[in-house]
Amino acid sequence: MGIQAAxxxxxxxxxIVEALRAADDLAFEAGxxxxxxxxxxxxxxxAGSDDIAAIAAxxxxxxxLDEQAAARLVSLLDDPRPFVREHSAWALGQGLPxxxxxxxxxxxxxxxxxxxxxxQHTLEKWSVAAxxxxxxxxxxxxxxxxxxxxxAARARLVETLGLVRQSSATRTLLTIARxxxxxxxxxxxxxxxxxxxSREPDVRRALEHLVxxxxxxxxxxxxxxIDLEPPPAxxxxxxxxxxxxAQLFLHADIDPHLSSAGAGDNGGIATxxxxxxxxxxxxxDGVQRVITLSRGxxxxxxxxxxxxxxxxxxxxxxxxxxxPAPTPSAAxxxxxxxxRRGIRRLLRAAGRVDVLHLRMADVGSLxxxxxxxxxxxxxxxxxxxxxxxxxxxxxxxxxxxxxxFGETDLAEHFWFRTSLVRSLAGSASHSVLFPxxxxxxxxxxxxxxxxxxxxxxxxxxxxxxxxxxxxxAVALVERVDGTTDADPALAELxxxxxxxDPRRRDLPLIVSVGRMHRVKGMATLVExxxxxxxxxxxxxxxxGGDLENPSLDERExxxxxxxxxxxxxxxxxxxxxxxxxxxxVTARWVAAARLGIPGRVGAHGVYVCASIKEEFxxxxxxxxxxxxxxxxxxxxxxxxYVVDGDTGFLTATWDPHALEHATHRALDRxxxxxxxxxxxxxxxxxxxxxxxxxxxxxxxVYRRVAEQEAxxxxxAETA
Numbered sequence: 253m254g255i256q257a258a259x260x261x262x263x264x265x266x267x268i269v270e271a272l273r274a275a276d277d278l279a280f281e282a283g284x285x286x287x288x289x290x291x292x293x294x295x296x297x298x299a300g301s302d303d304i305a306a307i308a309a310x311x312x313x314x315x316x317l318d319e320q321a322a323a324r325l326v327s328l329l330d331d332p333r334p335f336v337r338e339h340s341a342w343a344l345g346q347g348l349p350x351x352x353x354x355x356x357x358x359x360x361x362x363x364x365x366x367x368x369x370x371x372q373h374t375l376e377k378w379s380v381a382a383x384x385x386x387x388x389x390x391x392x393x394x395x396x397x398x399x400x401x402x403x404a405a406r407a408r409l410v411e412t413l414g415l416v417r418q419s420s421a422t423r424t425l426l427t428i429a430r431x432x433x434x435x436x437x438x439x440x441x442x443x444x445x446x447x448x449x450s451r452e453p454d455v456r457r458a459l460e461h462l463v464x465x466x467x468x469x470x471x472x473x474x475x476x477x478i479d480l481e482p483p484p485a486x487x488x489x490x491x492x493x494x495x496x497x498a499q500l501f502l503h504a505d506i507d508p509h510l511s512s513a514g515a516g517d518n519g520g521i522a523t524x525x526x527x528x529x530x531x532x533x534x535x536x537d538g539v540q541r542v543i544t545l546s547r548g549x550x551x552x553x554x555x556x557x558x559x560x561x562x563x564x565x566x567x568x569x570x571x572x573x574x575x576p577a578p579t580p581s582a583a584x585x586x587x588x589x590x591x592r593r594g595i596r597r598l599l600r601a602a603g604r605v606d607v608l609h610l611r612m613a614d615v616g617s618l619x620x621x622x623x624x625x626x627x628x629x630x631x632x633x634x635x636x637x638x639x640x641x642x643x644x645x646x647x648x649x650x651x652x653x654x655x656x657f658g659e660t661d662l663a664e665h666f667w668f669r670t671s672l673v674r675s676l677a678g679s680a681s682h683s684v685l686f687p688x689x690x691x692x693x694x695x696x697x698x699x700x701x702x703x704x705x706x707x708x709x710x711x712x713x714x715x716x717x718x719x720x721x722x723x724x725a726v727a728l729v730e731r732v733d734g735t736t737d738a739d740p741a742l743a744e745l746x747x748x749x750x751x752x753d754p755r756r757r758d759l760p761l762i763v764s765v766g767r768m769h770r771v772k773g774m775a776t777l778v779e780x781x782x783x784x785x786x787x788x789x790x791x792x793x794x795x796g797g798d799l800e801n802p803s804l805d806e807r808e809x810x811x812x813x814x815x816x817x818x819x820x821x822x823x824x825x826x827x828x829x830x831x832x833x834x835x836x837v838t839a840r841w842v843a844a845a846r847l848g849i850p851g852r853v854g855a856h857g858v859y860v861c862a863s864i865k866e867e868f869x870x871x872x873x874x875x876x877x878x879x880x881x882x883x884x885x886x887x888x889x890x891x892x893y894v895v896d897g898d899t900g901f902l903t904a905t906w907d908p909h910a911l912e913h914a915t916h917r918a919l920d921r922x923x924x925x926x927x928x929x930x931x932x933x934x935x936x937x938x939x940x941x942x943x944x945x946x947x948x949x950x951x952x953v954y955r956r957v958a959e960q961e962a963x964x965x966x967x968a969e970t971a
Contacts, residue, residue: 262305272666286318335659341357341371357375479596496564497542499528553598581614596627607957609631634685637698646660692704711953749853774797794829795841845857860915876893
């Protein structure tokens with residue numbers, strides 16, 4: 253193709269997703285022809301205003317086995333554009349250690365954030381070949397920053413030193429862990445790092461002393477002592493019989509009761525993992541044990557280890573200590589090392605894990621994939637065009653352009669996440685995909701993966717819901733005759749509606765359930781409702797979000813909502829922000845939106861999903877099963893099950909005008925009060941999208957992957 257032709261494909265691509273894919277070809281051509289002409293083409297792109305071409309040039313430089321290219325890449329760590337510095341820190345990890353970059357990478361680690369994580373990852377890769385140099389450099393910076401007023405920055409340096417396996421690094425970590433004058437956060441980082449150094453006897457004695465003396469470091473030291481223990485022997489599948497499956501989502505507080513559903517990142521994925529784990533272990537042909545990993549405290553992590561190690565049946569829960577306060581998924585990337593240690597600890601304690609199921613391109617999957625490689629656990633990956641679908645929607649809306657891509661990427665990490673999707677899919681033993689229209693074409697055009705090339709490695713599995721929860725909620729609301737005293741959840745909903753302007757209390761409800769996050773479009777829905785005449789037809793009920801202690805993502809949505817409908821005007825205008833609610837409470841409120849509560853809540857409401865993209869849509873399925881007419885995105889999973897014009901309406905949800913129009917149409921249809929619409933929707937869900945059907949489809953996939961892994965192990969042992 254040639255380097256100029258490859259660059260022309262990047263700059264001339266008709267869509268941003270196409271340009272990102274063309275960047276891979278540019279990197280290949282740069283590696284194939286690492287000459288002066290290539291360097292000139294890439295330098296020209298770096299000097300231009302096209303952010304995508306500039307980032308593509310950074311990664312192309314990393315593929316050139318050329319000293320001039322390496323020097324240019326190192327120099328980009330001083331580029332005035334933050335996004336160029338970030339991608340340079342990442343790209344340097346693809347090559348040999350560059351001593352000239354060490355000090356600058358350490359400086360990026362000190363500053364933290366996503367860029368700091370990438371810099372740390374690069375230093376970790378380099379530690380294999382240049383451990384002595386990195387240990388000296390990090391120890392020097394730590395010595396110079398002993399009096400710093402930024403313990404978080406110092407803790408990041410200590411954590412990075414813990415990734416360098418030099419004896420001098422161990423001595424420094426021991427000194428910091430024992431130093432009562434050192435800040436607690438820094439000492440905790442040192443203690444956690446010492447748990448990875450099992451060959452040095454002084455380490456165990458120091459950690460056991462911290463456990464015995466109690467104090468604020470005892471919980472962390474106890475986990476570190478556990479980390480020092482050799483892993484238990486892993487029994488083979490044929491010896492142990494039934495399967496053990498691990499699944500994870502580290503950005504949620506997952507418990508069997510789904511008590512935090514809708515708060516922070518506790519969205520549909522948390523509900524899915526709880527219901528799926530239960531269904532898998534209840535099916536006689538399913539699996540024997542499911543371990544669901546989520547975030548938690550140090551004390552939870554310690555207590556969980558006993559259950560995971562001693563119980564060999566059922567649905568178990570393990571917690572990974574990440575940070576003292578819940579961290580949104582977009583901000584959790586710097587917790588990569590903590591996540592990896594916590595995941596490794598739980599999977600080792602399990603004794604045997606046959607398959608690890610990864611579901612999204614986040615820090616949990618990034619860390620878990622490393623652990624799976626280390627422990628020899630095969631992975632299954634749920635492959636979806638995410639964030640590709642979001643990029644496509646923002647591109648179509650004109651809000652994401654070549655000129656602002658770099659700034660947006662600093663917040664959204666689109667480039668890294670698309671790369672991670674390919675990496676996780678490539679290393680997985682098997683991929684699971686959601687059904688969607690034009691699946692093969694979408695995966696080829698958006699992700700760059702040809703499903704037809706190795707069809708036996710891919711299985712289409714629809715997500716599912718627990719119909720029993722929905723049916724119980726509908727039956728309960730059908731029995732209500734206007735008195736809600738018997739059910740506190742319905743009484744609370746009636747009180748929320750009752751607090752509105754009396755003239756609005758008989759209006760139907762527009763309901764939306766989910767995380768308070770820009771991708772979920774909650775603020776867009778409020779703006780569409782408040783900006784036209786939708787507000788005259790219906791009240792709006794938003795279920796989700798931590799209203800008392802909002803995360804940064806939640807705060808952004810709440811600020812936009814307040815701008816559209818000030819808090820002082822919500823009651824008069826018909827807006828109810830209910831915050832997060834447990835799954836069973838939400839199910840009752842959704843049922844009440846359809847059926848009403850006589851004299852308290854209007855009937856014939858609708859459900860609106862305003863997400864920019866929705867790969868499948870658990871809450872949408874629950875609404876359909878309840879019998880609500882829905883509004884949903886016109887791409888992704890919903891288009892496979894929403895019958896446009898009948899059970900719902902598909903629209904460009906990122907466009908407020910299109911969203912408003914579709915919601916009007918949904919209200920019109922709901923107003924027909926035709927029970928056949930609800931019947932068709934429920935039958936469709938019951939026949940195709942139950943959690944039991946999902947479990948029945950996944951269990952053979954897990955078994956096949958485990959059997960293939962067992963065969964590979966046997967072949968290696970007899971070779």
